[in-house]
Amino acid sequence: MSSEVLRGIDPRGYFATFIKEGVYPDGRGLLDEQKLVFKQGECGGVGSSVVSTQGVTVSCSIQASVSLVSDAPLVDIKIEGSQQLSEKDAEDCNSVLLSLFTNNCFVRRENLRCLDVCGKPLPLEWQLHIIVKVLSLEGNFLDAAVCALGAALVDAKLPSIVLNHSEGDESTIEKTQIQADYRTMHRLTLEEPLMCCSFGIFVDVNSDKKSEVLLLSPTLEAISVCRATCSVIVGKDDHMVMVRERGQFSSFSLLKKMCQITAERRHKFVESLQNVV
Amino acid sequence: MNIISEHGFRIDGRRPAQIRNINTRLGLNRNAEGSCYLEHGNTKVLCAVYGPYEGKSSKRIEDKCAIVCQYSATKFSGLERKNRTRGDRKSTEISRLLEKAFESVILTEAFPRSQLDIFCEVIQGDGSNLAACVNATSLALADAGIPMKGIASAATCGVVDGKPIVDLTSREETDLLPRVTLATICGRDEVILVELQNRLHIDHLSTVMDAAKATCADVYECLAVVAQQHLKACAPILGN
Numbered sequence: 001m002s003s004e005v006l007r008g009i010d011p012r013g014y015f016a017t018f019i020k021e022g023v024y025p026d027g028r029g030l031l032d033e034q035k036l037v038f039k040q041g042e043c044g045g046v047g048s049s050v051v052s053t054q055g056v057t058v059s060c061s062i063q064a065s066v067s068l069v070s071d072a073p074l075v076d077i078k079i080e081g082s083q084q085l086s087e088k089d090a091e092d093c094n095s096v097l098l099s100l101f102t103n104n105c106f107v108r109r110e111n112l113r114c115l116d117v118c119g120k121p122l123p124l125e126w127q128l129h130i131i132v133k134v135l136s137l138e139g140n141f142l143d144a145a146v147c148a149l150g151a152a153l154v155d156a157k158l159p160s161i162v163l164n165h166s167e168g169d170e171s172t173i174e175k176t177q178i179q180a181d182y183r184t185m186h187r188l189t190l191e192e193p194l195m196c197c198s199f200g201i202f203v204d205v206n207s208d209k210k211s212e213v214l215l216l217s218p219t220l221e222a223i224s225v226c227r228a229t230c231s232v233i234v235g236k237d238d239h240m241v242m243v244r245e246r247g248q249f250s251s252f253s254l255l256k257k258m259c260q261i262t263a264e265r266r267h268k269f270v271e272s273l274q275n276v277v
Numbered sequence: 278m279n280i281i282s283e284h285g286f287r288i289d290g291r292r293p294a295q296i297r298n299i300n301t302r303l304g305l306n307r308n309a310e311g312s313c314y315l316e317h318g319n320t321k322v323l324c325a326v327y328g329p330y331e332g333k334s335s336k337r338i339e340d341k342c343a344i345v346c347q348y349s350a351t352k353f354s355g356l357e358r359k360n361r362t363r364g365d366r367k368s369t370e371i372s373r374l375l376e377k378a379f380e381s382v383i384l385t386e387a388f389p390r391s392q393l394d395i396f397c398e399v400i401q402g403d404g405s406n407l408a409a410c411v412n413a414t415s416l417a418l419a420d421a422g423i424p425m426k427g428i429a430s431a432a433t434c435g436v437v438d439g440k441p442i443v444d445l446t447s448r449e450e451t452d453l454l455p456r457v458t459l460a461t462i463c464g465r466d467e468v469i470l471v472e473l474q475n476r477l478h479i480d481h482l483s484t485v486m487d488a489a490k491a492t493c494a495d496v497y498e499c500l501a502v503v504a505q506q507h508l509k510a511c512a513p514i515l516g517n
Binding site: 252255 | 381457466472475476480483490
Protein backbone atom coordinates (compact mmCIF):
# COMPACT_ATOMS: atom_id res chain seq x y z
CA MET A 1 0.00 0.00 0.00
CA SER A 2 1.48 3.35 -0.94
CA SER A 3 1.84 6.00 1.74
CA GLU A 4 -0.49 8.37 -0.14
CA VAL A 5 -3.34 5.84 0.06
CA LEU A 6 -2.73 5.38 3.79
CA ARG A 7 -2.69 9.17 4.17
CA GLY A 8 -6.12 9.35 2.51
CA ILE A 9 -7.89 6.48 4.26
CA ASP A 10 -6.26 6.61 7.70
CA PRO A 11 -4.64 10.01 8.29
CA ARG A 12 -4.30 9.34 12.02
CA GLY A 13 -2.44 6.07 11.40
CA TYR A 14 -0.30 7.77 8.76
CA PHE A 15 0.77 10.54 11.16
CA ALA A 16 1.18 8.08 14.05
CA THR A 17 3.79 6.17 12.02
CA PHE A 18 5.94 9.29 11.69
CA ILE A 19 5.25 10.75 15.13
CA LYS A 20 6.34 7.46 16.73
CA GLU A 21 9.74 8.13 15.15
CA GLY A 22 9.77 11.72 16.42
CA VAL A 23 9.37 13.45 13.07
CA TYR A 24 6.69 15.02 10.85
CA PRO A 25 6.12 13.45 7.40
CA ASP A 26 8.33 16.23 5.91
CA GLY A 27 11.24 15.11 8.10
CA ARG A 28 11.09 18.02 10.58
CA GLY A 29 11.47 17.12 14.26
CA LEU A 30 8.30 17.40 16.35
CA LEU A 31 9.63 20.30 18.40
CA ASP A 32 11.84 21.86 15.73
CA GLU A 33 11.24 25.55 15.20
CA GLN A 34 10.63 26.78 11.70
CA LYS A 35 12.26 29.94 10.40
CA LEU A 36 10.49 33.22 11.06
CA VAL A 37 11.11 35.66 8.22
CA PHE A 38 9.87 39.23 8.41
CA LYS A 39 10.20 42.36 6.35
CA GLN A 40 9.06 45.79 7.47
CA GLY A 41 7.75 48.81 5.59
CA GLU A 42 6.74 47.12 2.35
CA CYS A 43 2.93 47.27 2.46
CA GLY A 44 2.18 50.98 2.79
CA GLY A 45 0.51 52.84 5.63
CA VAL A 46 2.37 54.38 8.57
CA GLY A 47 3.88 51.00 9.39
CA SER A 48 3.73 47.57 7.85
CA SER A 49 5.26 44.15 7.81
CA VAL A 50 5.15 40.82 6.06
CA VAL A 51 5.79 37.78 8.21
CA SER A 52 6.27 34.22 7.08
CA THR A 53 6.51 31.44 9.62
CA GLN A 54 5.38 27.86 9.99
CA GLY A 55 3.74 27.70 6.60
CA VAL A 56 1.76 30.91 7.08
CA THR A 57 2.47 34.22 5.40
CA VAL A 58 0.56 37.34 6.43
CA SER A 59 0.92 41.00 5.73
CA CYS A 60 -0.05 43.70 8.17
CA SER A 61 -0.41 47.37 7.39
CA ILE A 62 -1.35 50.17 9.75
CA GLN A 63 -3.28 53.25 8.66
CA ALA A 64 -3.59 56.13 11.11
CA SER A 65 -6.10 58.93 11.49
CA VAL A 66 -6.47 61.72 14.04
CA SER A 67 -9.42 61.98 16.40
CA LEU A 68 -10.40 64.10 19.38
CA VAL A 69 -9.69 62.62 22.82
CA SER A 70 -12.52 60.29 23.84
CA ASP A 71 -13.20 56.92 25.49
CA ALA A 72 -13.80 55.22 22.15
CA PRO A 73 -11.49 52.34 21.16
CA LEU A 74 -8.43 53.60 19.28
CA VAL A 75 -7.59 50.43 17.41
CA ASP A 76 -9.64 48.47 14.93
CA ILE A 77 -8.44 45.36 13.19
CA LYS A 78 -9.69 43.97 9.92
CA ILE A 79 -8.68 40.51 8.86
CA GLU A 80 -9.25 40.31 5.14
CA GLY A 81 -11.15 37.20 4.19
CA SER A 82 -9.46 34.30 2.54
CA GLN A 83 -10.80 31.01 1.25
CA GLN A 84 -8.42 29.17 3.54
CA LEU A 85 -9.45 31.03 6.70
CA SER A 86 -13.06 30.55 7.79
CA GLU A 87 -15.11 33.54 8.90
CA LYS A 88 -15.44 32.10 12.40
CA ASP A 89 -11.68 31.59 12.78
CA ALA A 90 -11.04 35.10 11.46
CA GLU A 91 -13.49 36.48 14.02
CA ASP A 92 -11.76 34.50 16.78
CA CYS A 93 -8.34 35.82 15.82
CA ASN A 94 -9.69 39.36 15.54
CA SER A 95 -11.07 39.09 19.05
CA VAL A 96 -7.74 37.76 20.41
CA LEU A 97 -5.73 40.52 18.71
CA LEU A 98 -8.11 43.23 19.92
CA SER A 99 -7.98 41.93 23.47
CA LEU A 100 -4.17 42.16 23.34
CA PHE A 101 -4.58 45.88 22.62
CA THR A 102 -7.24 46.26 25.32
CA ASN A 103 -4.87 44.66 27.84
CA ASN A 104 -2.13 47.16 26.87
CA CYS A 105 0.12 44.37 25.60
CA PHE A 106 1.15 46.11 22.36
CA VAL A 107 0.66 49.86 22.83
CA ARG A 108 -0.67 51.77 25.81
CA ARG A 109 -3.52 54.14 25.15
CA GLU A 110 -1.56 57.10 26.48
CA ASN A 111 1.16 56.41 23.89
CA LEU A 112 -1.33 57.05 21.09
CA ARG A 113 -1.53 60.77 21.92
CA CYS A 114 -0.64 63.03 18.96
CA LEU A 115 2.60 64.94 19.47
CA ASP A 116 3.68 68.32 18.12
CA VAL A 117 7.08 69.02 16.54
CA CYS A 118 8.72 69.36 19.99
CA GLY A 119 7.19 66.08 21.20
CA LYS A 120 4.56 67.80 23.40
CA PRO A 121 1.25 65.88 23.68
CA LEU A 122 -1.81 67.51 22.07
CA PRO A 123 -5.51 67.04 22.87
CA LEU A 124 -5.76 64.66 19.91
CA GLU A 125 -5.27 60.92 19.58
CA TRP A 126 -4.15 58.59 16.84
CA GLN A 127 -6.63 55.98 15.72
CA LEU A 128 -4.99 52.93 14.23
CA HIS A 129 -6.72 50.93 11.52
CA ILE A 130 -4.91 47.65 11.12
CA ILE A 131 -5.41 45.46 8.06
CA VAL A 132 -4.15 41.89 8.18
CA LYS A 133 -4.08 39.92 4.92
CA VAL A 134 -3.58 36.19 4.63
CA LEU A 135 -1.18 35.38 1.80
CA SER A 136 -0.78 31.67 2.46
CA LEU A 137 -2.10 29.42 5.19
CA GLU A 138 -0.75 26.00 5.96
CA GLY A 139 -0.55 26.28 9.73
CA ASN A 140 -1.86 28.45 12.54
CA PHE A 141 -2.81 31.96 11.49
CA LEU A 142 -2.54 33.51 14.95
CA ASP A 143 1.22 32.79 15.27
CA ALA A 144 2.07 34.82 12.19
CA ALA A 145 -0.56 37.51 12.85
CA VAL A 146 0.80 38.32 16.35
CA CYS A 147 4.39 38.60 15.03
CA ALA A 148 3.27 40.66 12.02
CA LEU A 149 1.38 43.06 14.25
CA GLY A 150 4.40 43.48 16.54
CA ALA A 151 6.76 44.06 13.62
CA ALA A 152 4.38 46.56 11.96
CA LEU A 153 4.01 48.54 15.20
CA VAL A 154 7.81 48.68 15.59
CA ASP A 155 7.98 49.99 12.02
CA ALA A 156 5.22 52.60 12.54
CA LYS A 157 6.23 56.25 12.25
CA LEU A 158 3.65 58.95 12.85
CA PRO A 159 3.96 62.56 11.72
CA SER A 160 3.99 65.52 14.08
CA ILE A 161 0.77 67.46 14.27
CA VAL A 162 0.52 71.22 13.99
CA LEU A 163 -2.59 72.41 15.80
CA ASN A 164 -3.74 75.94 15.11
CA HIS A 165 -6.00 76.11 18.16
CA SER A 166 -4.92 77.94 21.29
CA GLU A 167 -5.00 76.08 24.62
CA GLY A 168 -7.41 78.53 26.26
CA ASP A 169 -9.86 78.41 23.34
CA GLU A 170 -12.93 76.44 24.43
CA SER A 171 -14.47 76.14 20.98
CA THR A 172 -14.32 72.75 19.28
CA ILE A 173 -11.26 71.95 17.21
CA GLU A 174 -12.02 72.19 13.50
CA LYS A 175 -10.61 69.83 10.89
CA THR A 176 -8.91 72.72 9.12
CA GLN A 177 -6.94 73.59 12.28
CA ILE A 178 -5.11 70.24 12.22
CA GLN A 179 -2.15 69.74 9.92
CA ALA A 180 0.36 66.92 9.66
CA ASP A 181 4.04 67.81 9.52
CA TYR A 182 5.90 64.95 7.85
CA ARG A 183 9.33 66.52 8.44
CA THR A 184 9.36 65.36 12.08
CA MET A 185 8.23 61.79 12.62
CA HIS A 186 7.62 60.04 15.94
CA ARG A 187 7.91 56.32 16.54
CA LEU A 188 5.22 54.48 18.48
CA THR A 189 6.30 53.31 21.92
CA LEU A 190 5.76 49.57 21.76
CA GLU A 191 5.01 48.03 25.13
CA GLU A 192 6.50 44.61 24.35
CA PRO A 193 6.86 42.43 21.28
CA LEU A 194 4.79 39.30 21.78
CA MET A 195 5.32 35.81 20.51
CA CYS A 196 2.59 33.31 19.78
CA CYS A 197 3.26 29.62 19.24
CA SER A 198 0.69 26.98 18.43
CA PHE A 199 0.96 23.41 19.50
CA GLY A 200 -0.88 20.21 18.79
CA ILE A 201 -1.32 17.35 21.22
CA PHE A 202 -1.36 14.01 19.47
CA VAL A 203 -2.47 10.75 21.04
CA ASP A 204 -1.94 7.47 19.22
CA VAL A 205 -5.11 5.59 20.15
CA ASN A 206 -3.71 2.31 18.78
CA SER A 207 -0.64 2.31 21.02
CA ASP A 208 -0.68 0.70 24.48
CA LYS A 209 0.64 3.74 26.36
CA LYS A 210 -1.73 6.31 24.80
CA SER A 211 0.74 8.97 25.86
CA GLU A 212 0.35 12.57 24.70
CA VAL A 213 2.91 13.87 22.23
CA LEU A 214 3.54 17.60 21.86
CA LEU A 215 3.84 18.95 18.32
CA LEU A 216 5.23 22.43 17.67
CA SER A 217 3.51 24.40 14.90
CA PRO A 218 1.64 21.50 13.31
CA THR A 219 0.39 21.81 9.75
CA LEU A 220 -3.37 22.02 9.09
CA GLU A 221 -3.33 18.33 8.17
CA ALA A 222 -1.62 17.44 11.44
CA ILE A 223 -4.01 19.66 13.42
CA SER A 224 -6.95 17.66 12.05
CA VAL A 225 -5.64 14.48 13.71
CA CYS A 226 -4.60 16.12 17.00
CA ARG A 227 -6.71 15.59 20.12
CA ALA A 228 -6.12 19.17 21.25
CA THR A 229 -4.54 22.35 19.99
CA CYS A 230 -3.18 25.14 22.13
CA SER A 231 -1.94 28.63 21.30
CA VAL A 232 0.26 30.38 23.85
CA ILE A 233 1.21 34.07 23.76
CA VAL A 234 4.17 35.15 25.85
CA GLY A 235 5.25 38.72 26.60
CA LYS A 236 8.20 40.35 28.33
CA ASP A 237 9.88 38.81 31.41
CA ASP A 238 8.50 35.37 30.43
CA HIS A 239 4.97 36.36 31.39
CA MET A 240 2.16 34.44 29.74
CA VAL A 241 -0.32 36.81 28.20
CA MET A 242 -2.87 34.48 26.70
CA VAL A 243 -3.64 30.79 26.37
CA ARG A 244 -6.20 29.42 23.92
CA GLU A 245 -6.95 25.72 24.11
CA ARG A 246 -9.25 23.58 22.03
CA GLY A 247 -9.86 19.89 22.60
CA GLN A 248 -8.85 17.74 25.50
CA PHE A 249 -5.48 16.99 27.08
CA SER A 250 -4.41 15.64 30.44
CA SER A 251 -0.75 16.38 31.02
CA PHE A 252 -0.28 19.70 32.81
CA SER A 253 3.48 19.56 32.30
CA LEU A 254 2.87 19.99 28.56
CA LEU A 255 1.43 23.44 29.16
CA LYS A 256 4.57 24.55 30.99
CA LYS A 257 6.72 23.13 28.20
CA MET A 258 4.66 25.05 25.63
CA CYS A 259 5.23 28.30 27.54
CA GLN A 260 8.97 27.69 27.81
CA ILE A 261 9.30 26.99 24.08
CA THR A 262 7.30 30.14 23.27
CA ALA A 263 9.40 32.25 25.67
CA GLU A 264 12.65 31.00 24.06
CA ARG A 265 11.29 31.75 20.62
CA ARG A 266 10.26 35.21 21.76
CA HIS A 267 13.81 36.04 22.91
CA LYS A 268 15.10 35.24 19.42
CA PHE A 269 12.38 37.35 17.77
CA VAL A 270 13.06 40.35 20.04
CA GLU A 271 16.79 40.13 19.30
CA SER A 272 16.20 40.19 15.55
CA LEU A 273 13.69 43.08 15.87
CA GLN A 274 16.27 45.09 17.83
CA ASN A 275 18.93 44.36 15.20
CA VAL A 276 16.63 45.69 12.47
CA VAL A 277 15.74 48.89 14.36
CA MET B 278 -6.99 46.61 50.27
CA ASN B 279 -5.15 43.29 50.62
CA ILE B 280 -6.84 40.32 49.01
CA ILE B 281 -5.64 38.04 51.83
CA SER B 282 -5.56 39.44 55.37
CA GLU B 283 -2.68 38.90 57.79
CA HIS B 284 -4.72 36.11 59.41
CA GLY B 285 -5.01 34.28 56.07
CA PHE B 286 -8.63 35.13 55.27
CA ARG B 287 -10.07 36.71 52.14
CA ILE B 288 -12.41 39.73 51.98
CA ASP B 289 -15.52 37.52 52.19
CA GLY B 290 -14.08 35.46 55.07
CA ARG B 291 -13.04 32.42 53.05
CA ARG B 292 -9.72 30.61 53.17
CA PRO B 293 -7.61 30.89 49.97
CA ALA B 294 -8.48 27.32 48.88
CA GLN B 295 -12.18 27.46 49.84
CA ILE B 296 -14.93 27.61 47.22
CA ARG B 297 -18.22 29.46 47.61
CA ASN B 298 -21.55 27.72 48.21
CA ILE B 299 -23.13 26.16 45.15
CA ASN B 300 -26.93 26.03 44.83
CA THR B 301 -28.68 24.63 41.78
CA ARG B 302 -32.11 23.92 40.37
CA LEU B 303 -32.60 21.80 37.28
CA GLY B 304 -35.45 21.69 34.78
CA LEU B 305 -36.79 25.19 35.42
CA ASN B 306 -37.39 26.02 31.77
CA ARG B 307 -40.12 23.73 30.46
CA ASN B 308 -39.64 24.78 26.85
CA ALA B 309 -36.00 23.72 26.80
CA GLU B 310 -34.72 20.14 26.61
CA GLY B 311 -32.57 20.84 29.63
CA SER B 312 -32.06 23.82 31.90
CA CYS B 313 -30.24 24.79 35.04
CA TYR B 314 -30.16 27.71 37.44
CA LEU B 315 -26.88 27.83 39.32
CA GLU B 316 -25.77 30.06 42.16
CA HIS B 317 -22.07 30.13 42.81
CA GLY B 318 -21.87 32.41 45.82
CA ASN B 319 -23.41 35.59 44.50
CA THR B 320 -22.84 34.68 40.85
CA LYS B 321 -26.16 33.56 39.40
CA VAL B 322 -26.44 31.92 36.00
CA LEU B 323 -29.37 30.55 34.02
CA CYS B 324 -28.65 28.05 31.27
CA ALA B 325 -30.96 26.39 28.75
CA VAL B 326 -30.19 23.70 26.19
CA TYR B 327 -32.25 23.20 23.02
CA GLY B 328 -31.79 20.25 20.71
CA PRO B 329 -30.25 18.30 19.15
CA TYR B 330 -32.41 19.24 16.16
CA GLU B 331 -31.93 19.55 12.43
CA GLY B 332 -30.32 22.95 12.40
CA LYS B 333 -29.53 25.53 9.78
CA SER B 334 -27.82 24.14 6.69
CA SER B 335 -25.05 26.74 7.05
CA LYS B 336 -24.09 25.36 10.46
CA ARG B 337 -24.63 21.70 9.65
CA ILE B 338 -21.64 19.36 9.96
CA GLU B 339 -21.87 16.02 8.13
CA ASP B 340 -20.43 13.68 10.73
CA LYS B 341 -21.18 15.41 14.02
CA CYS B 342 -23.40 17.79 15.90
CA ALA B 343 -22.75 21.54 15.71
CA ILE B 344 -22.63 23.22 19.13
CA VAL B 345 -23.85 26.81 19.18
CA CYS B 346 -23.43 28.77 22.41
CA GLN B 347 -24.77 32.17 23.25
CA TYR B 348 -23.52 33.93 26.34
CA SER B 349 -25.15 37.09 27.61
CA ALA B 350 -25.30 39.10 30.80
CA THR B 351 -28.23 41.11 32.08
CA LYS B 352 -27.98 44.90 32.30
CA PHE B 353 -28.05 44.67 36.08
CA SER B 354 -25.55 41.80 36.41
CA GLY B 355 -22.50 43.92 37.23
CA LEU B 356 -21.71 46.82 39.52
CA GLU B 357 -22.56 49.31 36.79
CA ARG B 358 -25.89 49.13 34.98
CA LYS B 359 -24.80 48.74 31.38
CA ASN B 360 -26.91 48.77 28.27
CA ARG B 361 -25.31 45.67 26.81
CA THR B 362 -25.90 44.61 23.27
CA ARG B 363 -26.09 40.92 22.51
CA GLY B 364 -23.03 39.73 20.67
CA ASP B 365 -20.57 42.34 21.96
CA ARG B 366 -16.89 41.37 21.78
CA LYS B 367 -16.58 40.00 25.32
CA SER B 368 -19.79 37.96 25.05
CA THR B 369 -18.75 36.56 21.67
CA GLU B 370 -15.38 35.55 23.09
CA ILE B 371 -16.96 33.74 26.04
CA SER B 372 -19.51 32.08 23.71
CA ARG B 373 -16.65 30.74 21.56
CA LEU B 374 -14.79 29.47 24.63
CA LEU B 375 -17.91 27.63 25.80
CA GLU B 376 -18.46 26.17 22.34
CA LYS B 377 -14.89 24.90 22.13
CA ALA B 378 -15.02 23.45 25.64
CA PHE B 379 -18.29 21.57 25.13
CA GLU B 380 -17.28 20.28 21.69
CA SER B 381 -14.76 18.17 23.61
CA VAL B 382 -17.26 16.98 26.23
CA ILE B 383 -20.39 16.14 24.25
CA LEU B 384 -20.35 12.98 22.14
CA THR B 385 -21.06 15.00 19.02
CA GLU B 386 -20.62 12.00 16.71
CA ALA B 387 -23.86 10.58 18.14
CA PHE B 388 -25.91 13.31 16.41
CA PRO B 389 -24.60 13.86 12.87
CA ARG B 390 -26.03 16.75 10.81
CA SER B 391 -27.75 18.25 13.83
CA GLN B 392 -27.41 21.32 16.04
CA LEU B 393 -27.42 21.86 19.78
CA ASP B 394 -28.06 25.34 21.13
CA ILE B 395 -26.78 26.41 24.54
CA PHE B 396 -27.92 29.71 26.05
CA CYS B 397 -26.19 31.06 29.15
CA GLU B 398 -27.34 34.22 30.87
CA VAL B 399 -25.54 35.75 33.82
CA ILE B 400 -28.24 37.22 36.04
CA GLN B 401 -25.85 38.43 38.71
CA GLY B 402 -22.11 38.49 38.19
CA ASP B 403 -19.84 38.28 41.21
CA GLY B 404 -16.70 36.83 39.68
CA SER B 405 -15.85 33.48 38.05
CA ASN B 406 -18.67 34.04 35.54
CA LEU B 407 -17.16 31.79 32.86
CA ALA B 408 -16.61 28.97 35.36
CA ALA B 409 -20.22 29.31 36.60
CA CYS B 410 -21.45 29.15 32.98
CA VAL B 411 -19.48 25.95 32.34
CA ASN B 412 -20.89 24.37 35.50
CA ALA B 413 -24.46 25.44 34.71
CA THR B 414 -24.16 24.20 31.12
CA SER B 415 -22.86 20.81 32.29
CA LEU B 416 -25.89 20.35 34.51
CA ALA B 417 -28.30 21.61 31.84
CA LEU B 418 -26.82 19.10 29.37
CA ALA B 419 -27.17 16.34 31.95
CA ASP B 420 -30.80 17.43 32.50
CA ALA B 421 -31.37 17.25 28.74
CA GLY B 422 -29.90 13.73 28.66
CA ILE B 423 -27.22 14.62 26.13
CA PRO B 424 -24.52 11.91 26.06
CA MET B 425 -21.23 13.28 27.37
CA LYS B 426 -17.81 11.98 28.32
CA GLY B 427 -18.56 13.18 31.83
CA ILE B 428 -19.73 16.21 33.75
CA ALA B 429 -17.45 19.17 33.13
CA SER B 430 -16.58 21.33 36.10
CA ALA B 431 -14.72 24.62 36.08
CA ALA B 432 -13.07 27.02 38.49
CA THR B 433 -11.26 30.34 38.34
CA CYS B 434 -8.05 30.67 40.33
CA GLY B 435 -5.62 33.50 40.83
CA VAL B 436 -2.19 34.03 42.33
CA VAL B 437 -1.44 36.50 45.13
CA ASP B 438 2.21 36.78 46.19
CA GLY B 439 2.94 33.41 44.64
CA LYS B 440 0.11 31.70 46.54
CA PRO B 441 -3.04 30.48 44.81
CA ILE B 442 -6.55 31.62 45.69
CA VAL B 443 -9.54 29.82 44.26
CA ASP B 444 -13.03 30.72 43.10
CA LEU B 445 -12.52 34.47 42.76
CA THR B 446 -15.20 37.06 43.43
CA SER B 447 -15.56 40.24 41.36
CA ARG B 448 -13.72 42.26 44.04
CA GLU B 449 -10.78 39.89 43.70
CA GLU B 450 -10.82 39.93 39.90
CA THR B 451 -8.69 43.05 39.63
CA ASP B 452 -6.78 44.13 36.55
CA LEU B 453 -3.46 43.07 38.01
CA LEU B 454 -4.30 39.69 39.50
CA PRO B 455 -3.39 36.91 37.09
CA ARG B 456 -6.19 34.38 36.92
CA VAL B 457 -6.82 31.16 35.11
CA THR B 458 -10.17 29.55 34.39
CA LEU B 459 -9.75 25.81 34.06
CA ALA B 460 -12.39 23.24 33.15
CA THR B 461 -11.89 19.51 33.43
CA ILE B 462 -14.03 16.43 32.84
CA CYS B 463 -15.21 14.63 35.99
CA GLY B 464 -12.61 16.49 38.07
CA ARG B 465 -9.89 14.36 36.51
CA ASP B 466 -6.80 15.52 34.62
CA GLU B 467 -8.67 15.92 31.34
CA VAL B 468 -8.52 19.61 30.54
CA ILE B 469 -11.10 21.05 28.16
CA LEU B 470 -10.71 24.77 28.78
CA VAL B 471 -7.85 27.03 29.82
CA GLU B 472 -8.41 30.76 29.83
CA LEU B 473 -5.84 33.20 31.12
CA GLN B 474 -6.53 36.78 32.18
CA ASN B 475 -3.68 39.20 32.90
CA ARG B 476 -0.02 38.32 32.88
CA LEU B 477 1.08 35.19 34.65
CA HIS B 478 4.74 34.28 35.10
CA ILE B 479 5.68 30.84 33.83
CA ASP B 480 7.04 29.90 37.28
CA HIS B 481 3.58 30.38 38.81
CA LEU B 482 1.85 28.25 36.21
CA SER B 483 2.14 24.92 38.02
CA THR B 484 0.96 26.45 41.32
CA VAL B 485 -2.15 27.95 39.83
CA MET B 486 -2.92 24.93 37.64
CA ASP B 487 -2.63 22.52 40.58
CA ALA B 488 -4.94 24.70 42.68
CA ALA B 489 -7.40 25.01 39.78
CA LYS B 490 -7.36 21.27 39.18
CA ALA B 491 -8.09 20.54 42.84
CA THR B 492 -10.91 23.12 42.82
CA CYS B 493 -12.41 21.59 39.67
CA ALA B 494 -12.46 18.24 41.51
CA ASP B 495 -14.25 19.87 44.48
CA VAL B 496 -16.80 21.55 42.20
CA TYR B 497 -17.32 18.25 40.35
CA GLU B 498 -18.22 16.54 43.65
CA CYS B 499 -21.00 19.11 44.14
CA LEU B 500 -22.26 18.85 40.56
CA ALA B 501 -22.23 15.03 40.64
CA VAL B 502 -24.38 15.03 43.79
CA VAL B 503 -26.86 17.40 42.13
CA ALA B 504 -27.03 15.24 38.99
CA GLN B 505 -27.55 12.07 41.05
CA GLN B 506 -30.28 13.68 43.17
CA HIS B 507 -32.03 14.92 40.05
CA LEU B 508 -31.83 11.45 38.50
CA LYS B 509 -33.37 9.94 41.64
CA ALA B 510 -36.15 12.53 41.60
CA CYS B 511 -36.85 11.71 37.93
CA ALA B 512 -36.84 7.94 38.49
CA PRO B 513 -40.60 7.66 39.24
CA ILE B 514 -41.42 9.68 36.11
CA LEU B 515 -39.17 7.50 33.99
CA GLY B 516 -40.83 4.40 35.47
CA ASN B 517 -37.69 2.97 37.11
